[in-house]
Amino acid sequence: MSKLDYKETLNLPRTNFQMKANLVNKEPEILKRWEEQKIYEKTLEYRADAPTYLLHDGPPYANGDIHLGTAMNKVLKDFVTRYKTMRGYRAPYVPGWDTHGLPIEHRVTTMLGDEAKNKTPVEIRRLCKDFALKFVNIQREQFKRLGIKGDWENPYITLDPEYEYHILDVFKTLVEMGNVYRGNKPVYWCPNCRTALAEAEIEYHDHESPSIYVKFQMVEDPKTYIVIWTTTPWTIPANVAIALHPEYTYTKIKVGEEYWIVAEGLLQKFSAETGVHFEVVEKFLGSELEGKLTKHPLYDRTSIVVLADYVTLEDGTGCVHTAPGHGEEDYQTGLKYNLPVLSPVDDEGKFTKEAGKYEGLKIWDANKVIVEDLKNNGALIKYGKVQHSYPHCWRCKGPVMFRATPQWFISVDKNDLRKKVLEQIKNVKWYPAWGENRITAMVQERPDWTISRQRVWGVPIPAVICRHCGEVILDARVIEKFANIVREKGTDAWFEMDVEHFLPEGLTCSKCGGNEFDKTYDTLDVWIDSGCSWEAVVHSKGEKFPVDLYLEGDDQHRGWFQSSIFLSTAKTGVAPFKAVVTHGFIKDEQGRKMSKSLGNVVDPMEIVNKYGADILRLWVASTDFFDNIRVGKNIIEQQVEVYRKLRNTIRYLLSNLYDFTESDLLPYEKLLPLDKWALGRLQKYIEQVTSYYEEFEYSKVYNATVKYCTTELSAIYLDILKDRLYVEAKDSIYRRSAQTVLYYILDALVKILAPIIPFTAEEAYQESPAKRFESVHLEYWPEVRKEFVDDQLLEEFQHLLLVRDDVLKALEEARTSDLIGHSLDAHVYIEPKNEEIAALLKKYEGILDEFFIVSAVTLTDENLEGAVTGQFVDVLVKHADGEKCQRCWKYHPDTGKDEKHPETCPRCSAVLRGERK
RNA sequence: GGGCUCGUAGCUCAGGUGGUCAGAGCGCACGCCUGAUAAGCGUGAGGUCGGAAGUUCGAGUCUUCCCGGGCCCA
Numbered sequence: 001m002s003k004l005d006y007k008e009t010l011n012l013p014r015t016n017f018q019m020k021a022n023l024v025n026k027e028p029e030i031l032k033r034w035e036e037q038k039i040y041e042k043t044l045e046y047r048a049d050a051p052t053y054l055l056h057d058g059p060p061y062a063n064g065d066i067h068l069g070t071a072m073n074k075v076l077k078d079f080v081t082r083y084k085t086m087r088g089y090r091a092p093y094v095p096g097w098d099t100h101g102l103p104i105e106h107r108v109t110t111m112l113g114d115e116a117k118n119k120t121p122v123e124i125r126r127l128c129k130d131f132a133l134k135f136v137n138i139q140r141e142q143f144k145r146l147g148i149k150g151d152w153e154n155p156y157i158t159l160d161p162e163y164e165y166h167i168l169d170v171f172k173t174l175v176e177m178g179n180v181y182r183g184n185k186p187v188y189w190c191p192n193c194r195t196a197l198a199e200a201e202i203e204y205h206d207h208e209s210p211s212i213y214v215k216f217q218m219v220e221d222p223k224t225y226i227v228i229w230t231t232t233p234w235t236i237p238a239n240v241a242i243a244l245h246p247e248y249t250y251t252k253i254k255v256g257e258e259y260w261i262v263a264e265g266l267l268q269k270f271s272a273e274t275g276v277h278f279e280v281v282e283k284f285l286g287s288e289l290e291g292k293l294t295k296h297p298l299y300d301r302t303s304i305v306v307l308a309d310y311v312t313l314e315d316g317t318g319c320v321h322t323a324p325g326h327g328e329e330d331y332q333t334g335l336k337y338n339l340p341v342l343s344p345v346d347d348e349g350k351f352t353k354e355a356g357k358y359e360g361l362k363i364w365d366a367n368k369v370i371v372e373d374l375k376n377n378g379a380l381i382k383y384g385k386v387q388h389s390y391p392h393c394w395r396c397k398g399p400v401m402f403r404a405t406p407q408w409f410i411s412v413d414k415n416d417l418r419k420k421v422l423e424q425i426k427n428v429k430w431y432p433a434w435g436e437n438r439i440t441a442m443v444q445e446r447p448d449w450t451i452s453r454q455r456v457w458g459v460p461i462p463a464v465i466c467r468h469c470g471e472v473i474l475d476a477r478v479i480e481k482f483a484n485i486v487r488e489k490g491t492d493a494w495f496e497m498d499v500e501h502f503l504p505e506g507l508t509c510s511k512c513g514g515n516e517f518d519k520t521y522d523t524l525d526v527w528i529d530s531g532c533s534w535e536a537v538v539h540s541k542g543e544k545f546p547v548d549l550y551l552e553g554d555d556q557h558r559g560w561f562q563s564s565i566f567l568s569t570a571k572t573g574v575a576p577f578k579a580v581v582t583h584g585f586i587k588d589e590q591g592r593k594m595s596k597s598l599g600n601v602v603d604p605m606e607i608v609n610k611y612g613a614d615i616l617r618l619w620v621a622s623t624d625f626f627d628n629i630r631v632g633k634n635i636i637e638q639q640v641e642v643y644r645k646l647r648n649t650i651r652y653l654l655s656n657l658y659d660f661t662e663s664d665l666l667p668y669e670k671l672l673p674l675d676k677w678a679l680g681r682l683q684k685y686i687e688q689v690t691s692y693y694e695e696f697e698y699s700k701v702y703n704a705t706v707k708y709c710t711t712e713l714s715a716i717y718l719d720i721l722k723d724r725l726y727v728e729a730k731d732s733i734y735r736r737s738a739q740t741v742l743y744y745i746l747d748a749l750v751k752i753l754a755p756i757i758p759f760t761a762e763e764a765y766q767e768s769p770a771k772r773f774e775s776v777h778l779e780y781w782p783e784v785r786k787e788f789v790d791d792q793l794l795e796e797f798q799h800l801l802l803v804r805d806d807v808l809k810a811l812e813e814a815r816t817s818d819l820i821g822h823s824l825d826a827h828v829y830i831e832p833k834n835e836e837i838a839a840l841l842k843k844y845e846g847i848l849d850e851f852f853i854v855s856a857v858t859l860t861d862e863n864l865e866g867a868v869t870g871q872f873v874d875v876l877v878k879h880a881d882g883e884k885c886q887r888c889w890k891y892h893p894d895t896g897k898d899e900k901h902p903e904t905c906p907r908c909s910a911v912l913r914g915e916r917k
Numbered sequence: 918g919g920g921c922u923c924g925u926a927g928c929u930c931a932g933g934u935g936g937u938c939a940g941a942g943c944g945c946a947c948g949c950c951u952g953a954u955a956a957g958c959g960u961g962a963g964g965u966c967g968g969a970a971g972u973u974c975g976a977g978u979c980u981u982c983c984c985g986g987g988c989c990c991a
Contacts, residue, residue, distance in 0.1 A: 012952055013953060015953095019954090019955080019956070020955080309919075310918080310991060312918090328991095329991080434921065434922070435921090437920090437921065438988090438989085439921095441920055442920080442989075442990085445920085553988085554922085554987095554989085555988055555989065557921085557988085558988090558990080582988095584923085584987070584988080585988070589928090591924095591985095592986085593986095593987085619929095622929055622930075623929075624929085624930070627922075627923055628922095628923070628988085629929095630929090634927090634928065634944095638928060638943060638944075639929090639943095641944080642942080642943065645942090645943085648953065648956065648957085651956095652953050652956095652957090699929080699930060700930085700931080702929085703941070703942070706941090707942060710943090714953095714957075715958070718953085718957090719957075722952080726952065808958095808960080809959090811949095811959075812948080812959055812961095813960090815948065815949060816960085821950070822949070822950055822951095823949085823950095823958080853958090
């Protein structure tokens with residue numbers, strides 16, 4: 001027989017599982033098959049009676065393509081649901097979208113431009129809806145392409161009438177509890193457009209404003225004044241307080257016959273700007289003045305000294321004019337000190353009658369008049385002008401103002417709501433654990449929740465206003481009536497239908513007893529929308545509640561987690577989730593934030609279209625997502641390399657099982673020692689990886705799996721096995737023993753990888769002899785089989801592997817000196833360094849040549865001349881004696897002695913004769 | 918400025934309660950094989966564990982401060 005003919009007698013690997021993945025083309029085909037086979041539906045069907053594991057989806061906002069952050073978020077969720085499904089749970093996944101709110105309304109009105117003014121609210125709402133649904137569809141396709149398994153045909157969408165009904169239902173509960181109240185709060189207001197503006201609708205431009213220093217006389221000490229500085233004289237009528245920093249040093253200076261109070265750090269600047277000459281007479285901390293009263297310079301009332309951390313020493317006097325009706329910080333301070341919120345200004349920016357003599361004046365015109373008055377009564381120290389950045393309206397470009405307007409609030413403390421929420425937080429398991437501290441601190445400090453918006457794209461707050469006295473009434477019965485109509489017609493009904501349809505019988509004004517009303521047109525904060533999802537999607541449908549898991553970015557400690565836990569605690573008394581996992585944010589390779597201006601934005605679909613979804617998913621698994629994670633070309637390409645390794649390992653397993661089925665499995669007792677070792681190691685690997693999955697530690701799954709495939713399988717076990725798999729008789733015990741273990745390894749590996757790289761796992765599963773279902777995603781998680789673990793054997797092999805390291809080093813030296821090429825060229829002489837090792841090697845003497853992949857091994861206790869000193873053994877490498885067997889490439893002294901097969905070693909001759917089983 | 922948080926080899930990550938803990942895989946360099954072949958195997962070079970001080974017989978591991986990044990507020 002020639003060399004080539006001997007090759008024909010080997011059992012070389014064979015498989016349809018291609019080395020080249022071609023994921024970009026293959027993944028869509030697999031997706032299509034999953035859809036046709038209804039795999040998602042079947043996972044639920046097959047587990048209909050099993051316990052439920054419920055991950056409730058946080059709805060992304062439907063106003064653009066998905067970005068890498070949302071992609072990662074969904075992939076992580078998919079890891080969870082796929083894993084839990086394989087663990088035997090019924091684990092439904094209902095994706096959702098957040099569809100109301102300003103960003104969409106803003107985009108739509110921007111696109112409309114001037115035309116927006118001619119549109120009715122309902123027309124604008126229709127456009128918003130179309131806009132949102134368009135992106136729901138786009139995002140849905142993108143998420144599906146990532147391999148996210150879920151009920152994509154029946155997602156929850158916050159603009160669905162049924163969903164809107166539940167928002168109103170939860171809201172009604174809050175109203176009934178008495179936690180909803182009406183109060184005043186400053187918002188950006190454009191007097192020209194006569195509308196409230198959101199932060200996002202503000203543009204900053206340079207603007208010239210007056211700059212005035214004003215002194216406030218102290219009540220207790222009429223010779224002493226506190227000096228303030230402001231660029232908005234028109235807000236002086238609304239002044240109720242002066243804010244000082246508690247820890248700054250303030251000085252009392254003597255100016256003429258008077259004493260003025262100014263922060264020490266601003267004295268020079270103050271003096272330079274006002275030209276005032278002074279003499280310091282006293283110093284004290286800001287905190288010492290807390291509660292002192294001053295006289296208002298224009299009205300017969302007082303302003304109180306308060307303390308605030310935001311006071312700086314950049315401009316002014318360190319004594320900040322405070323008008324809670326005209327500034328956000330002022331408002332917050334006002335809440336703390338229970339100050340009145342004055343805002344004597346109307347929609348058009350004109351003073352109302354509360355402003356006294358200024359009534360009817362436009363605020364911009366009033367500046368002059370007020371400055372003049374301050375000058376006349378001696379309160380004005382200095383008048384000047386200043387150029388600074390000032391907020392302007394995005395639409396009319398005019399300057400805007402802060403103006404207190406009536407808003408709806410949810411009281412955080414009424415009915416002990418805050419306390420109950422804090423209690424509930426403790427019952428939740430937070431991953432990572434610091435999430436609990438974070439949300440606890442936030443809940444402890446948060447102010448009441450402003451829930452009204454002066455916008456059209458949202459769920460209307462069905463409050464009515466009395467036609468007679470103007471009292472605004474929020475009545476649970478109106479909400480209920482409206483909610484029931486919404487269920488049929490959607491929230492457009494509020495804009496389209498007559499108020500009478502929403503009024504319960506006998507509704508009268510609580511103030512004047514009137515019975516005629518008009519609608520009001522505020523809408524609800526969208527955090528209420530999404531914060532009700534547990535009710536709309538889970539609780540009201542009789543699904544498992546509280547759900548097992550919420551999984552979102554850590555910004556949601558303030559956002560969705562909080563709105564959800566507040567609303568759920570209010571209505572049901574408990575948190576809506578048992579556990580919360582948070583992830584960090586995605587940065588570029590330098591750790592910088594991704595932004596269009598930096599040009600470092602990575603598009604997830606670009607990765608999918610270039611490398612495949614499994615590569616993107618493998619990258620997600622490789623990261624420590626609890627913290628911020630980095631991404632870029634290099635990092636992704638690293639995953640391509642790792643993917644190749646995993647794929648080739650699976651491919652090699654498959655290719656050596658082409659002639660193997662379940663019925664060929666050998667019982668454990670019949671396995672060869674090396675195979676028992678590998679099987680035991682597999683159990684350890686399964687056990688470890690399973691615990692990682694339980695704790696959402698995917699990077700550890702990833703690392704353990706890569707290491708397992710590279711070192712234990714590829715470099716050791718599979719390399720050693722080549723001889724037996726190829727050379728021994730097809731159905732011999734030597735080969736079947738190896739194949740039995742390969743079968744178990746393949747089966748486990750494919751399943752363990754299935755949640756992470758579902759496409760590749762599916763492709764491999766279809767070729768696997770262990771296939772039992774039509775899809776790997778209907779499969780069950782591999783069990784750890786204790787009977788496959790022989791701890792003593794594992795321990796012994798652990799030591800043999802250390803000896804192997806010594807042998808490999810010696811072989812490498814022999815290679816360098818051209819003594820050998822392939823390790824099979826070698827005959828290795830080993831001198832153990834201690835008795836223990838000697839005994840161990842003796843025990844396994846018969847398989848050492850196989851284990852080291854050499855032709856022969858000789859154990860000796862003699863001193864080996866020229867040996868390489870290792871850690872546990874000394875090793876001498878010689879070229880092997882005899883001829884190289886043309887079949888198995890091993891050297892053997894007796895090669896060539898078989899008459900029929902003269903070029904083969906005794907073992908191969910026996911195999912060829914059919915004598916070796 | 919405040920609350921929380923992160924900073925270990927070029928990259929991605931491991932390193933309970935302080936004492937062989939300075940590691941793994943990838944990448945890289947060099948070599949082997951050509952019966953996993955656009956594969957496989959081996960050997961090797963890479964880190965003062967962000968910086969400084971402190972507690973301790975001993976600190977990536979505890980404390981304080983500083984530098985840099987992040988989320989949320991202000």
